[in-house]
Amino acid sequence: MRELKELKILVAEDNRINQRIAILTFKQLGVSIDIASNGMEALEMYRKKQYDLILMDMQMPEMDGLEATSEIRSFEQQSKMSHRAVIVALTGSEPTEKRDVCLEAGMNDYMEKPIQEKLLRGLIAKFFN
Numbered sequence: 001m002r003e004l005k006e007l008k009i010l011v012a013e014d015n016r017i018n019q020r021i022a023i024l025t026f027k028q029l030g031v032s033i034d035i036a037s038n039g040m041e042a043l044e045m046y047r048k049k050q051y052d053l054i055l056m057d058m059q060m061p062e063m064d065g066l067e068a069t070s071e072i073r074s075f076e077q078q079s080k081m082s083h084r085a086v087i088v089a090l091t092g093s094e095p096t097e098k099r100d101v102c103l104e105a106g107m108n109d110y111m112e113k114p115i116q117e118k119l120l121r122g123l124i125a126k127f128f129n
Helices: 016-028 039-049 065-078 095-104 117-128
Strands: 009-012 034-036 053-057 086-091 109-112
Touching: 009 016, 009 039, 016 034, 016 117, 034 039, 039 053, 039 065, 053 065, 053 117, 065 086, 086 095, 086 117, 095 109, 109 117
Parallel strands: 009 034, 009 053, 053 086, 086 109
Antiparallel strands: none
């Protein structure tokens, strides 16, 4: 099992309040995160840092979460990366409505906003234990 503090985590979210909730939630877990304000920024940040976990808002300006995920998966494939990021959709609507769309875009899972510590812990355990 990888230590939570060792994970490189990116939250792609355009809403400042949701960004703050994410920062505080991860801080309670003793983890610092990076924030991208749109999908284009998330893609560029991933190309530079190769995050382990990306929480990706579905609806953002410039490039939405689905397109950003598709671009990240293309980058991973073209770069022949040995590890792929775990990408989790963040959605304001009922997650089950978007499940198939998220998975088809290359996302690993999805969760409803705002981020909740208990659900986040479960998600991290699912993918990094």
